[in-house]
Amino acid sequence: MEGVDYLGDERKKAVFDVEAMKIVWAGSRHAFEVSDRIAKLVANDPGFRKDGRTMLPRKELFKNTLRKAAYAWKRIIELRLSEEEASKLRVYVDEPAYTDLHWGMFVPAIKGQGTDEQQAKWLPLAYKMQIIGCYAQTELGHGSNVQGLETTATFDPHTDEFVIHSPTLTSSKWWPGGLGKVSTHAIVYARLITDGKDHGIHGFIVQLRSLEDHSSLPGITVADIGMKFGNGAYNTMDNGVLRFDHVRIPRNQMLMRVSQVTREGKYKQSDVPRQLVYGTMVYVRQTIVADASSALSRAVCIATRYSAVRRQFGSQNGGPETQVIDYKTQQSRLFPLLASAYAFRFVGEWLKWLYTDVTQRLQANDFSTLPEAHACTAGLKSLTTSATADGIEECRKLCGGHGYLCSSGLPELFAVYVPACTYEGDNTVLLLQVARFLIKTVSQLGTGKQMVGTTAYMGRMEHLMQCRCDVQRAEDWLKPSQVIEAFEARAARMSVSCARNLSKFANPEEGFAELSADLVEAAVAHCQLIVVSKFIEKLQQDIPGEGVKQQLEVLCGVYYLFLVHKHQGDFLSTSYLTPKQAALANDQLRALYSKVRPNAIALVDAFNYTDHYLGSILGRYDGNVYPKLYEAAWKDPLNESVIPDGYHEYVRPLLKQQLHTAKL
Amino acid sequence: MEGVDYLGDERKKAVFDVEAMKIVWAGSRHAFEVSDRIAKLVANDPGFRKDGRTMLPRKELFKNTLRKAAYAWKRIIELRLSEEEASKLRVYVDEPAYTDLHWGMFVPAIKGQGTDEQQAKWLPLAYKMQIIGCYAQTELGHGSNVQGLETTATFDPHTDEFVIHSPTLTSSKWWPGGLGKVSTHAIVYARLITDGKDHGIHGFIVQLRSLEDHSSLPGITVADIGMKFGNGAYNTMDNGVLRFDHVRIPRNQMLMRVSQVTREGKYKQSDVPRQLVYGTMVYVRQTIVADASSALSRAVCIATRYSAVRRQFGSQNGGPETQVIDYKTQQSRLFPLLASAYAFRFVGEWLKWLYTDVTQRLQANDFSTLPEAHACTAGLKSLTTSATADGIEECRKLCGGHGYLCSSGLPELFAVYVPACTYEGDNTVLLLQVARFLIKTVSQLGTGKQMVGTTAYMGRMEHLMQCRCDVQRAEDWLKPSQVIEAFEARAARMSVSCARNLSKFANPEEGFAELSADLVEAAVAHCQLIVVSKFIEKLQQDIPGEGVKQQLEVLCGVYYLFLVHKHQGDFLSTSYLTPKQAALANDQLRALYSKVRPNAIALVDAFNYTDHYLGSILGRYDGNVYPKLYEAAWKDPLNESVIPDGYHEYVRPLLKQQLHTAKL
C-alpha cells in the first residue's frame, strides 16, 4: 500500500507550478528551505511522534510534553540550530509547551522592558534555559482590564525590597502558561506602591521555585488550573494559578527600562518613551496573524484533500460517485477558507514589514504612525483569529461524520486554536479599540491632519461618500481598482454613519457604549479592507512561476467576492451597490470556484505540510484514508479487550435482570 | 459560603413572574412538575455525579458510563418510573450512552418497520433490556448516501437464511452508537439480494454478541472507532465498527412491515405504505429540534449568569467595575441566542403537534401533507442545530478566558453537541432537500395546486413579489403582521429568483447543482420564516403569569430583528426594505436589548436547570464563581504533587545543562 497516491490525478489537473507556489507561501526560497528541512527532520524523528496524544490522560500527556520539550532542546543544541531554525523546530513539534512562553513572552518582556543591566543578568540564564520563565499578568478577576489587576508590589525602603502580595482571592494569577508546573521564574504584573502611593501596573521578575529541587519558594502557592477544551490540545500546557503571601524580591527585579524606583523609594520615568510597549504588541500580534494563516491552512488542507477522496451520491450506471469537492455547496464553504488562508498569509507578511517600519520610526522618535499601526494590528488579530477559529470548525463539518473523530486531526486543531480569539486581547475588546481609532480619525477629517497608512483612504472621503459602483457585467468584478473602491466606500460610509449617530448623543461615551455593536461592524469593514488591499498589492508584485500569479488572482477574487456576498447588506445599505451588482458579484464568485476546483489539491500541497505536522488521517498526502482510519480505530484503549471493563459488573447483571443485587 | 446568592439583586430586577415562565418553557404544568422532580432526583443522587468526567481517561470514563447506565435502569425499575419519567431521567443523567440508541433508534426501528409478529417477539426483550440494540446504518464509505451502502444480505433459499456480508473495507459499519462494546443486537441496513437481484437497502435484526459471555459471534468483527471530539463529551459512547464475514440469520429477521421475502425467495411489497418511514423521520427530527433548544439554553444560561457576575473596566471613583452583561456588544451577541433558545423551544413544540397531525393523516391514508412536513422538519433540524452549535461556542467566547476551562462546562457542551449538525442528515444535504421542495412548490404555482401548511404563503405570491415594507418608525417593527410579511416576502422572492435562474439552464439538474449555494440560502430564509411565524403564533395564545407574555414579545422581537439585521442583504437585495428601514430595525433591536437586560437572569432561571445538569462553575445558580473555580483547579491529577511527574527526567537535566546524558 505504501507508494499509493489516490490524489495523483488531482495533482495532474493543476495548471500552475506548485513548487513555485511553495516559495510564495513560505515567503522566500530561504524560508522555504529552512521550513522544509526542519519539518522533515521533526517528522522523521520518532522522538517527536504525536499520534497517540489525544488518548493520553492528563498526567501522561503532560509528562510526555516535558520529554518532548527537553528532547527538542537537546536536538537544537546538538544540531547547533540557528534561532530561526530552532523556532521552526518548535513550530513543527506542534505541541504547546512551557517553552512557548519562555521564548515568546518571558524573554521578549525582559528584552523590551528590562534595563541594560537587567538584560545582561537575566538573558544569558534564559537563553541557556538555566531558568525557565513565564508571563504572569492575568488574574482570576482581571484579564482584559489590565489596569484593574490587584496583585501588589509594595516597596519596603528598610530592606530595599518589593513585597509581592495577593490581597484577595480574585488577585490570584490565573492562566499564565508554563506557570503551573514548570517555570522557575515569572514576570509578574502588579500594582507598584511606594510610600502609600499607587503607581499602576508594572512588571517584576520573581523567582517561584527552587532551582535545586523545584519546590515552590516560601510564600508562594502555585498549581495547574485544570483541564481545558479538547483532548490533547492545550492540555499539554500547564496554565497555572499563583498566589503570593508577602514574597520579597530585591528592588532591582522590577523591570526598569521605562520607569524606576530609586533606593529611596522615589518613582520616576526614564527618558525611554512609554510607546515602546506598543512596539512589542505590534510584534506579538503580527505573529498571531501569521499563526492564523498556518492553523487555517492546515484545516483547509485536510478538508480539501478529504473532499477529493470522499465520494457520495451521483453514481451513474454503476460508475464512481461524485467527489464531494465537486458539489457547489462544498466549494462555497471550502474555497473561501482556502482563499482566506492565503489572504492571511500575505497580510501577515505585510505586518512583519509594518513592525520593522514602526520600530525604525520609534528609534527615530517618530510616533506618528503608532496609533494607526496599533489599531491595524489589533483589528487584524481579531479578524484573522475569529475567521480562523470558525473556519477550522467549518472544515471539520465539511468532512461529515469522520471529521468528528480525533484521528481526523480537526477537533484538536480547533480546541488548541480557539483561545487565540481570547488571549492577547479579547477579539471584541480589540475591535472596540479599532472603532475608537476610526471615530477619532473621522473627527479629524478636514482639520488638515494627514491620514496615514491604512487610513489614507479616509483622505478621499468626499469621493468615497458619493461614488457609485460601476460594475455592469460579472467580469467587471475582477478589476482591482473597482474592488478597492467598493471596500473603501463601505468602510468609510460605515465609519461616517457611526460618527453621525454618535454626534446625536450629548455624552460621547454614552453614545459609544450604546452604539458599540454598530461600531464593531464598522471596525470589521475597515479590517477587511486592509486584508483585501494587501492581497491586491501583493499581486502587483512580480511573482515567478508558471500560472502562479493567475492562481493567486483567482484566490484573491474568491476572497473579496465572498466578502461582498457575505456582507452584501453593508454594501447595499450604504447604497454603494445595487442589488443587480451584488448578484453579479455572486455570479463571478461561482465562476471563480470552477477555476479553483482543478487546482484545489495543488493549492493545499503548496503549504508543504508533512503528514506528521498535519496530524490527520483524512488529510493524508496520499489520500489513503479508509484503510488508515480502520487501522487507527484499533489503537483505542477501549479495544484492548473485546469485552469491555465493566461488563461483568454493569452490563451482564442488566441483561440478566439481576440489577437489584448489583453494586452500582 | 453556602446560601450566598450573588445574583439576588439581578433576580429582583425581573418584571415578570418567573414561576409562570417556567411552566411556559416546560410546555405545561405537568411537564414542569415531572422535569423538576426528576432533575432534582438525579442532582441529589451521588450515583449520578459527573464533575470529574472531563479528567477521566477513556477506559475509566467508559466504565463509569456503564455503571451509570445500569444504575439509572435500576432506579427506573425501583421507582417504577413511567416512560415519560424514565426518559426525563436519562436526559438529566446527561451522559451519552448505549441506552440512547437502544431506546431512541433500535426500539423505534422495530416498532416502525417490524411486522406484528416481529414486534411481539423482539419488543418485550428490548423493553426489559434482555437484549441491547443499536442502529447500524452508516458505513466507512457511505453516510449521507444511504442508497449507496455496500453491506449485502443475500437470501439463501436452501437454508431459509440471509447471509450478511461486508464485501469491502468501506462496507464496514462505522459510527453506530452502542455498537463498539455493548450492543448484543443491531438493526443492520444492507442491500437485499434475492436470486441475484438487488432490491436496495433493507433493515435486518442481527445478533452480534453472545448473551452468555458477550463474546462476538462467529463471522463478526466489532470494535470501538476511537476517540472523538472533546474531553468526556461523546467519548462515553462506544461508536463502533462492524464487519460481517458471511453471517447467517433466519429469514424472519428481516424487518418485513413494508416489504417481504417469501420462503421461496420472492420479494414483495406489503400494502403498508412506504411513506410510513417518513413519519418516523419527522418524529426523530422533532426531538432533535427540542434538543437544540435544550443545549442552546444551557449555554445561554451559563453565559448570561457569568456575564452578570463578571466585571471588567469602567470602575468610577473606586466603585465596582461594569458587569460585562451591560456592554452592548455583549448583549448583541448574547441576547439573540437567549431569544433563539426560546424560539427553538416553541417551534419544537409545534413540530410535536405536526408529528401527531401527520401520523393521524397517514393512518387515514392521507399523504398530502407529507412532503411539506418532511421538508419542514429537515429544514428546521438543519437550522436549529447549526445555530445551536455556533451559539454554544459564542457563549463560550462570551465568557472570556474562563470559558476555555472544562470547569466552565462549555467545551464539553460544544463537543457533545456539534455532531447533531451531521447525524440524522448532514445539515447542508438537508437544506438542499428543502430547496428542492421549494423549487417544486414554486413550479406548481398557478397550476391550481393548493399550497399547504408552511408553504401557504406561496399562495399569495403575487402580493409578496410586489409589496414594500411599510415601516416608518422603529416601533413599526413591533407589528407582527409587518414582520411576517417581511419574512414571507424575503423567502418567496429568494425562491422565485432561484427558480428563474434555474430556468436558464437547459438541464435542470445541472442548474440545480450550479446554483446550489444560492438554493441553500433560499431554504434558510424559508426555515427562518417558519420559526418566526411559530413564535408569533405562540404569542397569539393566552399566556398566563404577570408580565410573561410581554417578556416573550420582547424576545420574539429580538429574534426576528436580529435576523433582519444579520440578513439585511437578503431583505435589501430583494428590494423589500429600504436602507432606512433596515436601520430602523437595528434601532428597535437595540431598544429591545435594554428591555431584556433587567430580565436576563430571570429569563435563564426559567429554564429551571439544576447546577448538576448545567455542569458549569461559571453558570452556578448562586453566582459564586471565583472561589469554586479556584477550588476546582486543585482536583486536576497534575496537582497531586507540587513537583510534576517527569521533573527529574526532563526538567532538571535541562535546567542543569545535563541533557546530553539524559535518556529522552
Ligand SMILES: Cc1cc2nc3c(=O)[nH]c(=O)nc-3n(C[C@H](O)[C@H](O)[C@H](O)COP(=O)(O)OP(=O)(O)OC[C@H]3O[C@@H](n4cnc5c(N)ncnc54)[C@H](O)[C@@H]3O)c2cc1C
Ligand atoms: C489558553 C490561554 C492561555 C493564556 N495564557 C496567558 C498567559 O500566558 N499569561 C497571562 O497573563 N494570561 C494568559 N491568558 C489570559 C488571557 O490573556 C485572558 O483570558 C484574556 O486577556 C481575556 O481576558 P478575560 O479572560 O478577562 O476576558 P473578559 O474580559 O472577562 O471577557 C469576558 C467577556 O466580556 C467582554 N468584555 C470585557 N471587557 C469589555 C468591554 N470593555 N467592552 C465590551 N465587552 C467587554 C469580552 O468581550 C468577553 O465577551 C491565557 C488565556 C487562555 C485562554
Ligand SMILES: Cc1cc2nc3c(=O)[nH]c(=O)nc-3n(C[C@H](O)[C@H](O)[C@H](O)COP(=O)(O)OP(=O)(O)OC[C@H]3O[C@@H](n4cnc5c(N)ncnc54)[C@H](O)[C@@H]3O)c2cc1C
Ligand atoms: C457522533 C455520531 C454518531 C452517529 N451515530 C450513528 C448511529 O448510531 N448509526 C448510524 O448508522 N450512523 C451514525 N452516525 C453517522 C452519521 O449518520 C453520518 O455521519 C451522517 O449521516 C453524515 O454522513 P457522512 O459522514 O457520510 O457525511 P458525508 O456525506 O461524507 O459529508 C461530507 C461532506 O459532503 C457533503 N455532501 C455529501 N453529499 C452531498 C450532496 N449530495 N450535495 C452536496 N454536498 C454533499 C456534506 O455536506 C459534507 O460537507 C453517527 C455520526 C456521528 C458523528
